[in-house]
Amino acid sequence: MKFGKAITSGFNKLYAVLSAVGLFIIALWMISYWLGFDIESAIDKKIRPENLYIESVKGGSLQQYTQEPLGKVLDTVFTDTKWSYYEVDGKYFVQFDGLHYTAEGNNVAKITFEVxxxxxxxxxxxxxDGREFFEFEYVPFMNIVFNEYQSIGI
Known part of the structure; x- marks a missing residue:
């Protein structure tokens, strides 16, 4: 009988500690929200940094084309799109992969952005289609993509 009371007493103490910790976390969350600090974004950045980098590229724009978010343009012009993130030597990269259908055939495009x-x-x-462009070809290629986006009229 004494053993059963000890277990019950232990569970009550554990329950009290867990409840106090939970209430502390909720209070901290509410205070930070009231102060304007976005804890969810901070946690998301630590747990999944790729979301931050991918969203910054998708929601951003290139200097020459500031009217539309880049993600909307690329996801409209290309199909079967995929966005991914990777890090090399302390540099952050977002890669866009997509298919472009033309009368001449299907083209597989891979565009990498350094964040x-x-x-x-x-x-x-x-x-x-596996052919790496030279740096001087970047702007003409992106001009073609943005012109096609404008011709679609979305």
Whole structure:
């Protein structure tokens, strides 16, 4: 009988501790929300940093084309799109993969963006059907993509 009371007493103490910790976390969450700090975003950045980088590229725009978010343009012009994130030597990259259907055939495009400080980014590489573009070809390629987006009229 004494053993059963000890277990019950232990569960009551554990329940009290867990309840206090839970209430403390809820109070901390509410105070930070009231102060304007977004805990969910901070946790998301720590747990899944790829979301931060991918969203900064998708929601951002290139200097020459500031009217539309880049993600909307690329996801409209290309099909079967995929966005991914990776890190190399302390640099952060977001890669876009998509298919482009033309009368000549299907083209597989891969555009890589290097994300800089402050959510700024730039085109790091472009490859279509495995052919790597030279840096001077980036702007004409993106001109074609944005012109096609404008011709679609979305």
């Amino acid at each position: 800089k400080e402050g959510a700024n980014f730039e085109v790091s590489s472009i490859a279509v």
